[in-house]
Amino acid sequence: MYRPQEPVVFSGHSVQAVLGPTNTGKTHLAIERMCARRTGIIGLPLRLLAREVYSRVCEKVGVDNVALVTGEEKIVPKGARYSVCTVEAMPRDARAEFVAIDEVQLAGDFERGHIFTDRILNVRGIEETLLLGAATAAPILQKLLPGLSVVTRPRMSHLAYAGSKKITRLPRRSAIVAFSSDEVYAIAELIRRQRGGAAVVMGSLSPRTRNAQVELYQNGDVDYLVATDAIGMGLNLDVDHVAFAQTRKFDGHQFRDLNPAEMGQIAGRAGRHLRDGTFGVSGQVPPLDDELVERIESHEFAALNVLQWRTRNFDFSSIDALKASLDTVPQMQGLTRALPAVDQRALEFLSRDMAVVDICNSANDVETLWETCSLPDYRKIAPAQHADIISSIYDDLIKNGRVNEDYMAQQVKRADRTDGEIDTLSHRIAQIRTWTYVSNRPKWLADPLHWQEKTREIEDKLSDALHERLTKRFVDRRTSVLMKRLRENNEMDAEISAAGDVTVEGHHVGQLEGFRFTADNTAEGEDAKAIRAAASKALASEFEKRAERFAAAPNGDLAVSSDGTLRWLGTTVGTLTSGDDWLKPRLVLLADEQLTGPALDKVRARAERFVTFHIETHLKPLTDLQKADELSGIARGIAFRLIEHHGIVARRDIADEMKSLDQDGRAALRRYGVRFGFYHIFVPALLKPAPAGLLTLLWALNNDGKDKNGYGEIITLLASGRTSLVTDPSFDKEFYKLSGYRLLGPRAVRVDILERLADLIRPTIYWKPGTELPEGAYGDGRFVITPAMMSILGATAEDMEEILKGLGYRHEPIDAVEANQKLDALKAQHGPKPAEDQAEEAKEPVAETAEAEQESKPEETPTEQASGEAEEAPKPVLVWRQARFERAPNRNRLAERKGGKPAGDQKQRRKGKPGGKNSHPQNAKASPPRKEKAMDPDSPFAKLQALKQQLGK
Structure with missing residues (x-):
């Protein structure tokens, strides 16, 4: 029969408390002392930490001598002498020479404190018992355990406050602490973008996932860790700086500020062994006040006043009796009754479920119910939902003695999927951990080994998938690999594809074009820095090799493009700028700083030789x-x-x-x-497209960097054989001249075509009666526009008017009927050309291009317009005459513009030169060439003399 607990006086004899701040070597001391005994048990606050200590003990005494016992995992070799447990999984009656309990200050925790208190007060080693934890627990332990020996260990390194810093400016090897998954994810994403990546550690992650994330950080693959206060409980990390991005947390009951001792516990993770550490704040957290900073730096915090306590003397006579026993009040000073934990809250729900009450008929049934209520709420769901799962399990245990295999298989199958994102996988891991716990309970399953293996396999698979998702989302593997190799100063494996893609250690880092490396445009912040540094180290030899190949490259591999860019096999290596001489532009190499010394000199010399060759050739x-x-x-x-x-x-x-x-x-x-x-x-x-394009480029380089591509359309038209074209006002007028054209009205005409036009006009001006009448001649030094003239220019009659005006010809309109009559009379008098001459002339091409033929249709000529529209008020015909020779304005023309009388005007009229009354070509006589000098056969005077001699014959 249950009896109320009597006051008990616990003894502290043979118990030693080793207390102090973090980084004092307490856990290491416990491992050494336990391994010095024949048998031992150590209780730790986290399954993650238990795994770490288990590995360390196995290294010392061998895996066959060490057991690992947690709520979800049991590795118990036959004959194991040492047990590493979570505090909840520690045996209530230890039978080992050595017992140690770590983080004893957690006895004050509202949720789990009563379990730590129970182990502190009741579990003893036969020869030695160690209590490890913070110095804040010293007064209450000495009060509850008379005769307790307390040893205070100082911190091995100094902890200092570093103030406030932006998250993106935190130093390497920093841990950023937040208390919600959303905040943790947001910070990790920011660090990935700016600093390359971060590992994530939260209490909701499975131990395997947390271990993998911690290893990611410990190995140096990432330099930042974003975590909840889970890192404050014994995780041994190489952290140099701890930054608080939040200082409020939800403790299971309410949101509250962290107390100084909790902040000290977390901040104390900075610094390892003899290496000093720092702590500070980041994000939206205001700077810490001086008093709090001093307490954290000196590790002086308020002592624990009471420990959470719950009876271990349960009354299983009935459900109500069990509930009453759980409400027992402690009889000792320094203990307080714990708030209802998950198991007690589940019992409250089930005690109101009549289906459960009806089958709970004995003390064994009540004890089984209480054991079932100990199922942890890994999913953090509502108490009613958690109670439903417990109810199903309890129903099977009472009615069948085992959990139903089909029900177990159904629940396990739901979690056996690795698709989905982080939150989905975390939820499935919580589900499978529930059934991992069930499979490890004694006598709950008919085949526990099968289900232990099955649930462990699924949890590991989900944990690996979650680690992969976390790494993919919050870690840039490329940056982490490159930064690690850089720190290790190792030779990195670099490859360059034919297209210039650069990969280092299998990761694409950018593009190498010529002698310039362009980092991947997706890289930002630390990522970009790592890529540039890795590429700089990996491509050092490549620049030397390329310089040698470039120096030996034939001219065919090099080219100067229309925008002044020097290219080597299609890649840019330099650009042209203006120089002192427009025919000798200056070359600017486009190369990274890695191209230096003799290699740079070779590249520069070869590039300058080619530019000189290119200009001299074209x-x-x-x-x-x-x-x-x-x-x-x-x-x-x-x-x-x-x-x-x-x-x-x-x-x-x-x-x-x-x-x-x-x-x-x-x-x-x-x-x-x-x-x-x-x-x-x-x-x-120089009128060919290539020289014309180069001329325009050189002109643009020497004219304040004008648009070097503006002449592209002109050069294209020139290359297609266009003899004239309509001007574009947006182009610089100089571009047309450089391309070999002359601006005449709305059109630009190629200069060699203008000379052909001159060859057609001159016979009409200098025609002499008695000779064959040229086409277009009007008989008195005047002429009309002919289809042949329009054809070679590819222009209309209106365009020809502007062109002839620009060339210095004058025009006068005459009646169309009169013009036709006069032309008919001239043709009748002087007759057509001989047949053999017409046949010979037919061999000559009429138009330069198809477009010129189209634009020179007969209906556009003035003569045929006059004859075709005679019946409808015919338009007057424009007859042209030469106004002056093509020469620069002289003082006579300047005088004429000012209204004065030109000097020597009478003399010119007497000589019959242009400008006087007798200036018609038929009245002008060419001066004979000087005897002492031969006349230039290309001179217009020589051609005029030859024409007169021909006509005279």
Whole structure:
């Protein structure tokens, strides 16, 4: 029969308390003392810590001599002499020479404190008992255990306050503490983006997952740990700094601030052995006040006043008796009755379930009910839901003596899936841990070994999957691997694909283009730094090899693109900028700082040689003119003008020089590819697309970096054979000239085509009666626009008007009927051309391009318009005449603009030169060439003389 507990005086003789802050070596001392005894038991607060101590003891005495006993796991070799347990799993009556209980200050915890109190007061080693924990427990232990020996151990390293820092600026090897899963995940995600990744440790994770995450941190794969206060309970971590991102937690009953002792316990994880540690705050937490900082640094906290207590003398005579015994009040000073724990709350629910009450008929049934209520609530669900699971298990135990195998299989199967994200996997792990606990209870299952193996296998599989999800989400494996290799200063395995993709240790880190490395654009913060550092180390030899290959590269592997970029096999290695001489641009290499010394000199020399070769090849006429030492006098001056004006000079601009140029100078310039036209002095070789494009690029480089791509359309049209084109106002006018065109009204006409136009116009102006009448000639030095003229220009009649005006021709409208009559009379008088001449002329192409043929349809010519529309008020015909020679304005023209009388005007009229009343071409007489000089055959005067001689015959 149950009797109320009498006051008991516990003895502290043979009991020693080893107390002190974290990092004092208390656990290490207990392991050494236990292994020195023949048998021993050590109780630890966490299954995770029990696993760690179990491994350390096995290393000392052998795995066959050590047992691991927790609520969810039992490894008990036959003949094991030492047991490593969680405090809940410690035997109530130990029969070992040595007993140790760790973290005894947890006896004050509302949820689990009563279990620690029970073991402290009742479990003893035959020869030695050690109580390990914080110094705050010393007064209450000495009060409850008279004769207790207390040993205080100092911390082996110094702990200092480091103030407040942003999470992204915390030092390496930091632990960030928060108290909700959402906050932990948010911080871990931020660190992944900014610093490469973080390990995650929470109490809700399975021990296997927590171990894997801790190992991730301990191995140096990541430098940051985001955790709840789970790290404060004996986890041995290489943490240098602890940062509190939250200082409030939910303790199972309410939200509250951490007390100083709890903060000291967590902050104390910073620093290991003799290495000092720091602590501080981060995120939204305000800086700690000076008093709190001093208490944490000095490890001085308020002592525990009472320990949580619950009777161990249960009355199983009935459910009500059991409940009453649980409400027993302690009789000793320093103990207080614990609040109802999970098992007691479950009992309260089940005691109101009549299905349970009806089958609970004996003391054994009540004891079984209480044992069933000890099932932990791993899922943290509502008490009623947790009670339902207990009720099902209890029903099977009472009616069948075992848990139903089908029910067990059904529940286990629900958790046997590894799909889903972090929260889903965490929930399944909590489910399977419930059934792992069931499988480890004695006599609950018919085949416990099978279910222990099955549930362990599923929990391990889920734990591995959860670790993989956590790592994938919160750790950049690339960054962690690279940073670890960098710290270890190991040679890293780097590979470069043909496309330039760079991989280091199997991770893509960026692109190598030419001699520049571009890090992966997804990298940020520490990730980007690690990639650059790893690539710099791994690519050091690659730059040397590339420099050698580039130095030996043939010209065919190099090219200068239209935007001034120097490319090697398609990759950018440099760019051109303006230099002192527009034909000698400056080359800027685009290379990383790793390309230095002799390798850099080789690359620069080869690149500069190619740029010089490229310019001299495409602009050979200009470079030859620049180097032509045999040119002298006027010829050399004209050569300089051609170089300065990119190979095209208007003849009128150098009219005076042309008068003074002798035949030897002309011949010398022709040898360098210079052509003397009626309107221009130019180099035809420079009108091709490649030289024209290069000219425009060099001009843009030397004109304040104007758009180097703006001429692209012009060059494209030039390459397609366009003789003229409509101008685009958005393009710089200089682009057209550089491309070999002259702006005339709304169109730009290629200069060589203008010279062909001059060849068509001159016979019409200088025609002499009695000879064959050229097409378009009007008989008196005037002419009309012909289809042939429009065809070679690819222009309309309206365009021709603007073009001829730009060339200096004047026009006058005359009646269409009168024009037709006069032309008919001239044709009748002078007759058609001989048949053999017409056949020969038919062999000549009419249009330069199909577009020119389209634009030169007969209906656009003025003559046929006049004849076709004679019946409908025909439009007047424009007849053109030459106004002046193409030469630069002189003082006479300047005087005319000012309204004065030109000097020598009468003299010019007397000589019959243009500008006077007798300036018609048919009245002008060409001056004979000087006897001392041969006339230039390309001169318009020479051509005029030859034409007159032909007509005279």
